[in-house]
Amino acid sequence: xxxxxxxxxxxxxxxxxxxxxxxxxxxxxxxxxxxxxxxxxxxxxxxxxxxxxxxxxxxxxxxxxxxxxxxxxxxxxxxxxxxxxxxxxxxxxxxxxxxxxxxxxxxxxxxxxxxxxxxxxxxxxxxxxxxxxxxxxxxxxxxxxxxxxxxxxxxxxxxxxxxxxxxxxxxxxxxxxxxxxxxxxxxxxxxxxxxxxxxxxxxxxxxxxxxxxxxxxxxxxxxxxxxxxxxxxxxxxxxxxxxxxxxxxxxxxxxxxxxxxxxxxxxxxxxxxxxxxxxxxxxxxxxxxxxxxxxxxxxxxxxxxxx
Amino acid sequence: xxxxxxxxxxxxxxxxxxxxxxxxxxxxxxxxxxxxxxxxxxxxxxxxxxxxxxxxxxxxxxxxxxxxxxxxxxxxxxxxxxxxxxxxxxxxxxxxxxxxxxxxxxxxxxxxxxxxxxxxxxxxxxxxxxxxxxxxxxxxxxxxxxxxxxxxxxxxxxxxxxxxxxxxxxxxxxxxxxxxxxxxxxxxxxxxxxxxxxxxxxxxxxxxxxxxxxxxxxxxxxxxxxxxxxxxxxxxxxxxxxxxxxxxxxxxxxxxxxxxxxxxxxxxxxxxxxxxxxxxxxxxxxxxxxxxxxxxxxxxxxxxxxxxxxxxxxxxxxxxxxxxxxxxxxxxxxxxxxxxxxxxxxxxxxxxxxxxxxxxxxxxxxxxxxxxxxxxxxxxxxxxxxxxxxxxxxxxxxxxxxxxxxxxxxxxxxxxxxxxxxxxxxxxxxxxxxxxxxxxxxx
Numbered sequence: 001x002x003x004x005x006x007x008x009x010x011x012x013x014x015x016x017x018x019x020x021x022x023x024x025x026x027x028x029x030x031x032x033x034x035x036x037x038x039x040x041x042x043x044x045x046x047x048x049x050x051x052x053x054x055x056x057x058x059x060x061x062x063x064x065x066x067x068x069x070x071x072x073x074x075x076x077x078x079x080x081x082x083x084x085x086x087x088x089x090x091x092x093x094x095x096x097x098x099x100x101x102x103x104x105x106x107x108x109x110x111x112x113x114x115x116x117x118x119x120x121x122x123x124x125x126x127x128x129x130x131x132x133x134x135x136x137x138x139x140x141x142x143x144x145x146x147x148x149x150x151x152x153x154x155x156x157x158x159x160x161x162x163x164x165x166x167x168x169x170x171x172x173x174x175x176x177x178x179x180x181x182x183x184x185x186x187x188x189x190x191x192x193x194x195x196x197x198x199x200x201x202x203x204x205x206x207x208x209x210x211x212x213x214x215x216x217x218x219x220x221x222x223x224x225x226x227x228x229x230x231x232x233x234x235x236x237x238x239x240x241x242x243x244x245x246x247x248x249x250x251x252x253x254x255x256x257x258x259x260x261x262x263x264x265x266x267x268x269x270x271x272x273x274x275x276x277x278x279x280x281x282x283x284x285x286x287x288x289x290x291x292x293x294x295x296x297x298x299x300x301x302x303x304x305x306x307x
Numbered sequence: 308x309x310x311x312x313x314x315x316x317x318x319x320x321x322x323x324x325x326x327x328x329x330x331x332x333x334x335x336x337x338x339x340x341x342x343x344x345x346x347x348x349x350x351x352x353x354x355x356x357x358x359x360x361x362x363x364x365x366x367x368x369x370x371x372x373x374x375x376x377x378x379x380x381x382x383x384x385x386x387x388x389x390x391x392x393x394x395x396x397x398x399x400x401x402x403x404x405x406x407x408x409x410x411x412x413x414x415x416x417x418x419x420x421x422x423x424x425x426x427x428x429x430x431x432x433x434x435x436x437x438x439x440x441x442x443x444x445x446x447x448x449x450x451x452x453x454x455x456x457x458x459x460x461x462x463x464x465x466x467x468x469x470x471x472x473x474x475x476x477x478x479x480x481x482x483x484x485x486x487x488x489x490x491x492x493x494x495x496x497x498x499x500x501x502x503x504x505x506x507x508x509x510x511x512x513x514x515x516x517x518x519x520x521x522x523x524x525x526x527x528x529x530x531x532x533x534x535x536x537x538x539x540x541x542x543x544x545x546x547x548x549x550x551x552x553x554x555x556x557x558x559x560x561x562x563x564x565x566x567x568x569x570x571x572x573x574x575x576x577x578x579x580x581x582x583x584x585x586x587x588x589x590x591x592x593x594x595x596x597x598x599x600x601x602x603x604x605x606x607x608x609x610x611x612x613x614x615x616x617x618x619x620x621x622x623x624x625x626x627x628x629x630x631x632x633x634x635x636x637x638x639x640x641x642x643x644x645x646x647x648x649x650x651x652x653x654x655x656x657x658x659x660x661x662x663x664x665x666x667x668x669x670x671x672x673x674x675x676x677x678x679x680x681x682x683x684x685x686x687x688x689x690x691x692x693x694x695x696x697x698x699x700x701x702x703x704x705x706x707x708x709x710x711x712x713x714x715x716x717x718x719x720x721x722x723x724x725x726x727x728x729x730x731x732x733x734x735x736x737x738x739x740x741x742x743x744x745x746x747x748x749x750x
Contacts, residue, residue, distance in 0.1 A: 055747075059399040059421025075743065077736055143565025144573075144582055153500070160500040166510065166568030168725065252512030255567040256725040272712040273396060273417055 051279040058273035069280040078257040086261045090241045093179040101187020126185035134249030194228035234296045349380040351405040356385040358591035362664035404633040406644040412448040412626040416708045424456040424631040431455040438670035444624035445669035459669035463627035464690030469585035471608035482610040490556040504561030506583035512570035519587040520716035526615030536701025541738040550730035590665035624694025667691035706748040
């Protein structure tokens with residue numbers, strides 16, 4: 001660098017006001033975070049959106065096909081069933097998880113014997129890796145060597161094994177039960193933390209006013225837990241709607257697409273090398289998740305402002 | 308460590324330079340861009356872990372011994388299931404491929420259009436000459452646009468594996484000739500819920516049944532496309548007859564109730580645990596019996612796939628093991644890779660591998676091998692010679708490969724038994740889906 005240009009730079013530096021230097025420093029400090037988000041979230045997501053409008057297949061250059069992938073998927077014979085399955089799995093599983101989690105939290109919030117041991121035990125399903133849970137439950141449900149069928153046959157309650165994972169009527173409930181088993185501790189933990197944050201004097205005041213146990217639950221516990229409930233339900237809705245691992249291990253989307261959901265169909269299409277179509281599937285679900293995220297963010301911001 | 312050692316000898320700039328160089332070298336090495344340190348070539352080989360681990364171990368040792376002799380660093384990975392395919396997807400897309408990849412014909416059809424599988428026509432001709440020629444399915448499946456980009460190593464097939472002891476006890480001296488006879492026979496012999504007649508999956512992850520039902524359909528004269536490989540021909544009387552008979556077999560109650568939820572392990576497990584009389588499968592359960600229940604092995608019979616009403620029977624044939632030399636961009640590594648693949652076809656090595664593995668060879672010159680005196684294995688050699696290949700009655704095409712991922716014959720079967728559709732409804736759906744897929748390739 002020449003002397004003249006170095007002098008010009010120094011002059012420019014001296015010319016920057018304090019506030020501008022602070023701004024520059026601020027921007028410089030967020031560059032790593034920005035690069036991280038851009039590189040790991042924005043860039044792949046943008047490619048994903050782009051591929052949804054192409055006929056991209058592994059190993060071949062893509063061509064723009066407009067909305068052809070969307071039209072192709074909408075014509076897929078069980079597309080409506082897949083949407084229904086995703087909604088059913090999400091709504092039923094989240095509702096049951098919320099109820100079971102609340103029951104768990106209420107019980108563990110009381111001064112009962114062996115509370116710590118019971119807490120540990122109830123949190124266990126959440127700590128088990130999904131693929132382990134899937135394999136264990138698959139074995140439990142198995143028609144040939146599964147524990148449930150073995151027990152029912154031994155007890156002479158059935159004369160032939162039940163195909164828990166092989167019928168329209170049973171496969172989805174069987175899957176939902178495992179999703180609930182795996183996920184309810186999250187609600188339990190969150191609700192328990194929320195319960196412990198509710199001031200005890202509110203319960204005492206309600207009791208003095210003559211409120212019974214149900215009224216205390218309705219008018220003290222529920223309002224006190226409202227924000228925790230909303231956030232847990234929203235997060236769990238997103239996670240449950242994206243259930244992949246348990247479907248993959250337990251049913252493979254079957255029988256006859258009875259447990260086919262967005263995430264699994266996208267995986268299968270991707271595994272077959274059809275990147276364009278695979279990218280289209282999550283994109284079709286994106287408006288729903290985007291709306292959920294907007295609602296959740298607005299709610300959290302409004303709570304912050306209230307606080 | 309003495310204090311200040313680094314401070315005295317290395318400036319901060321030097322440390323940064325060194326770190327950057329080390330990072331680059333590590334990255335380049337991971338991406339297989341640079342040869343191994345010291346100018347030694349490094350080869351990466353991706354292979355499958357098969358149901359016959361002794362054959363895998365033997366092949367690995369052959370490769371390692373060759374590498375040692377040649378002074379080559381070699382990294383051989385063995386992946387179970389279809390993991391190599393999944394790895395190849397990313398590798399092909401990023402053009403960071405291994406030097407050699409094992410490939411069955413499905414993988415070959417999918418990845419060959421990328422242009423990263425190199426032309427090995429010379430080696431194909433040379434090995435063919437050495438071994439007295441290739442079996443027809445190997446030639447048809449490996450040849451694309453008149454060239455070979457895959458070296459077929461084994462041809463596999465699915466045959467009927469059945470409990471010979473149960474048939475003997477039931478006075479059945481000869482395995483039934485037709486599908487209908489087979490279904491009726493096992494109906495008589497089964498003792499549910501402990502023992503069912505047949506273990507065919509009626510669930511999409513149970514892709515073995517796609518093979519089973521397609522062979523049954525062909526034996527009824529049904530098919531998806533005509534011989535031109537382009538014209539959809541689903542809605543025929545033959546297809547209806549096949550579906551009607553398949554539905555009848557379901558109504559006979561010969562399948563365990565869980566078959567609608569089975570994956571590809573379901574049928575193997577059922578035969579191995581003595582829960583079904585027969586399955587339609589490659590030879591992997593025989594290997595399992597040999598290693599785990601040797602007393603049961605002689606009780607397992609192997610039969611060709613039954614015939615349809617026309618008297619014609621079809622067995623499938625596909626390349627299970629094949630080797631593709633991939634475009635690494637380094638001629639020295641490409642030459643070494645070809646040399647290594649060529650080595651696997653050496654007389655003693657190939658014969659020993661066939662001894663340990665379960666499929667049939669892709670070449671003709673091994674029919675004197677003593678393994679074929681075992682009737683359980685001989686059926687697989689016969690199927691390798693005459694079996695039908697993907698795309699029948701046409702050629703294996705990309706359209707056919709894409710439709711194949713949707714397991715079309717199995718889907719029709721599932722529609723009938725799980726969703727209670729009629730054969731006509733099942734055919735209508737397949738006709739629509741097949742036209743949709745083929746319209747992408749043939750305007």
